[in-house]
Amino acid sequence: MSGSAPVLETRALVKRFGGLAAIDGVDFHLPEAGRLHAVIGPNGAGKTTLFNLVSGRLRPTSGTILFRGEDITKMKPYSIARRGVARTLQIKSVFNALTVFENILTATQAHLATRHFFRPATSFHETTEKAEQIIEELGLQEIAKHTAGTLSYGDVAMLELAIALAAEPSLLLLDEPICGMSPAETQRTVAKIVDLSKRLSVILIEHDMEVVFDVADDITVMAVGQILAQGTPRQIADDPRVREAYLGHDEDDDWDDENIASVPIGADVNG
Amino acid sequence: MMSINMQKIVTLGLGGLIFLFFAAAPVLLPLVTNPFWVSIAAEILIWSLLAASVNLLLGYTGLLSFGQALYFGVGMYGVAIGVSKFGLGFWPAFGLGIFAGTTMAAITGTLAVRLTWHYFAIITVVFSLIFYFIALTLKSLTGGDDGLAFSLPPMMTWGDWQIGLTDPNVQYYFVFFVVAACFLLMGVVLRSPFGRALVAIRENADRAELVGFNVYLLRLTSFIFAGFLAGTAGALFALFGRYASASYMFYHVSGEAVVWAIVGGAGTLLGPIIGTGLLILIREELSLYWDHYLLLVGAIVILTVRFAPRGIAGFVIDLVAKLPAEHRRKSENRPKKREAAE
Numbered sequence: 035m036s037g038s039a040p041v042l043e044t045r046a047l048v049k050r051f052g053g054l055a056a057i058d059g060v061d062f063h064l065p066e067a068g069r070l071h072a073v074i075g076p077n078g079a080g081k082t083t084l085f086n087l088v089s090g091r092l093r094p095t096s097g098t099i100l101f102r103g104e105d106i107t108k109m110k111p112y113s114i115a116r117r118g119v120a121r122t123l124q125i126k127s128v129f130n131a132l133t134v135f136e137n138i139l140t141a142t143q144a145h146l147a148t149r150h151f152f153r154p155a156t157s158f159h160e161t162t163e164k165a166e167q168i169i170e171e172l173g174l175q176e177i178a179k180h181t182a183g184t185l186s187y188g189d190v191a192m193l194e195l196a197i198a199l200a201a202e203p204s205l206l207l208l209d210e211p212i213c214g215m216s217p218a219e220t221q222r223t224v225a226k227i228v229d230l231s232k233r234l235s236v237i238l239i240e241h242d243m244e245v246v247f248d249v250a251d252d253i254t255v256m257a258v259g260q261i262l263a264q265g266t267p268r269q270i271a272d273d274p275r276v277r278e279a280y281l282g283h284d285e286d287d288d289w290d291d292e293n294i295a296s297v298p299i300g301a302d303v304n305g
Numbered sequence: 306m307m308s309i310n311m312q313k314i315v316t317l318g319l320g321g322l323i324f325l326f327f328a329a330a331p332v333l334l335p336l337v338t339n340p341f342w343v344s345i346a347a348e349i350l351i352w353s354l355l356a357a358s359v360n361l362l363l364g365y366t367g368l369l370s371f372g373q374a375l376y377f378g379v380g381m382y383g384v385a386i387g388v389s390k391f392g393l394g395f396w397p398a399f400g401l402g403i404f405a406g407t408t409m410a411a412i413t414g415t416l417a418v419r420l421t422w423h424y425f426a427i428i429t430v431v432f433s434l435i436f437y438f439i440a441l442t443l444k445s446l447t448g449g450d451d452g453l454a455f456s457l458p459p460m461m462t463w464g465d466w467q468i469g470l471t472d473p474n475v476q477y478y479f480v481f482f483v484v485a486a487c488f489l490l491m492g493v494v495l496r497s498p499f500g501r502a503l504v505a506i507r508e509n510a511d512r513a514e515l516v517g518f519n520v521y522l523l524r525l526t527s528f529i530f531a532g533f534l535a536g537t538a539g540a541l542f543a544l545f546g547r548y549a550s551a552s553y554m555f556y557h558v559s560g561e562a563v564v565w566a567i568v569g570g571a572g573t574l575l576g577p578i579i580g581t582g583l584l585i586l587i588r589e590e591l592s593l594y595w596d597h598y599l600l601l602v603g604a605i606v607i608l609t610v611r612f613a614p615r616g617i618a619g620f621v622i623d624l625v626a627k628l629p630a631e632h633r634r635k636s637e638n639r640p641k642k643r644e645a646a647e
Contacts, residue, residue: 112516121515131507132504132505136501140501141505144518151494152497153497156496197512198515
């Protein structure tokens with residue numbers, strides 16, 4: 035979509051909470067559109083803080099964030115969202131009192147809210163069609179008329195994804211999208227994410243290594259607020275520093291039987 | 306979606322009934338009871354607008370304000386000062402009252418809506434206290450404790466003939482049409498993308514901001530609109546009572562409006578008028594016989610919050626909307642079950 039400017043770039047990004055540097059000099063670079071990029075790392079590595087900085091929920095202590103070449107470092111979250119950065123939250127949340135359809139319709143009308151005070155919301159056909167299209171794309175037809183507050187956790191996560199897509203983002207930040215899902219829901223959601231990553235950039239924070247190594251085009255490994263390694267799943271799996279950070283020293287204790295067969299580095303996902 | 310449509314239909318029906326009742330009140334009430342109830346009906350209409358102002362914030366934006374009386378009081382003073390100090394006519398004074406209430410909301414709102422939850426509630430109380438004491442101090446302008454009385458200018462003069470609120474019917478229908486217009490306006494605005502955005506913010510402000518809603522600006526706009534409603538109510542009440550007083554700015558008045566809105570149904574368009582009507586009725590009737598009638602009001606509030614979170618209006622709407630829906634579901638399910646059995 036953009037010319038030469040990278041989709042996302044952070045330069046010497048630092049975020050301190052008091053004395054603790056949650057993000058400590060991160061130079062993150064997402065060059066191409068249409069890739070699925072996973073960010074992994076033990077708890078406390080700064081992954082979610084990185085998302086919070088990029089989406090404007092936190093102000094960095096220092097450093098710069100560029101989205102498609104534009105400096106968004108000091109922008110408000112809504113402003114960043116309007117420019118095409120969408121994100122989901124680790125703790126899933128939607129507009130509970132509204133139906134699934136209304137949730138998505140409301141999200142497609144974010145740009146109209148401060149401009150139209152008298153025309154009925156249902157009369158903006160472009161946004162209605164858009165909402166219907168998203169419903170279809172994510173396969174939410176059956177629950178479209180259900181009140182969001184009554185949905186199962188998996189469906190809420192799917193709806194959150196739908197809401198994120200309503201703003202037509204070019205960068206999608208997903209914070210543990212499949213956490214807490216049943217295997218069937220996981221499969222469906224992962225397939226959708228892979229599908230989406232073909233037309234927009236996706237950055238995914240995920241603890242499920244099986245999924246990460248299966249679907250990611252690139253992986254960034256973070257630890258204690260810094261980028262430890264970056265590369266393809268193959269490169270990451272072979273990286274001794276990553277093994278060190280994830281597994282520590284005593285490998286035998288940390289190995290999870292279920293993961294051994296399928297996960298290249300047999301990571302301890304609970305960090 | 307079906308039940309949502311039913312809710313709309315029931316709301317329209319309920320609104321129609323309320324509209325007809327108040328439209329016919331000056332004719333109907335004197336037939337069955339003391340004519341002074343007509344002026345109680347007018348008072349209910351005016352105060353319901355203050356409750357609507359609370360409702361817009363609490364029921365649709367998710368902000369609990371205990372300071373809406375400030376904008377009501379400023380609306381009153383706008384009219385009273387306009388008439389008695391600036392010598393304004395009826396309409397300019399009415400306009401000044403509304404404008405003053407709205408402007409006060411715009412000024413205090415820029416600070417207030419930066420906060421949420423109890424911090425927001427506290428700052429709204431603080432603002433109303435500050436201006437309450439300022440109004441008490443500025444005796445020459447506001448009349449202090451005594452308030453500021455004025456003589457009513459006519460609405461229209463035509464040679465010798467003039468029309469004004471001194472005619473009780475004109476007064477009642479003036480109040481009726483202004484209040485009806487405000488409720489209609491609120492209904493229209495709540496259906497717009499702006500109104501839907503407010504509900505999104507009420508439901509989940511974090512998510513709304515991430516989706517691209519300018520939460521601060523939307524909350525502020527809602528606050529100003531609420532100030533407009535409260536200011537209009539105050540301007541009406543000043544014309545109705547021919548005076549303004551700082552005592553109406555006190556947070557006690559705000560608290561009453563919050564109770565009316567909650568009992569009637571926060572988050573429903575018609576809740577405020579139902580709640581205001583019921584509780585003013587209780588006040589007028591019961592307070593004659595029982596000094597501690599507020600105990601009953603307290604019990605009603607507790608029962609509403611516990612058993613009907615969307616108030617009386619929400620309870621009625623859900624009840625009526627559910628009946629046909631249940632019926633439909635049963636008739637829809639029957640053939641399906643048969644299919645499954647086969």
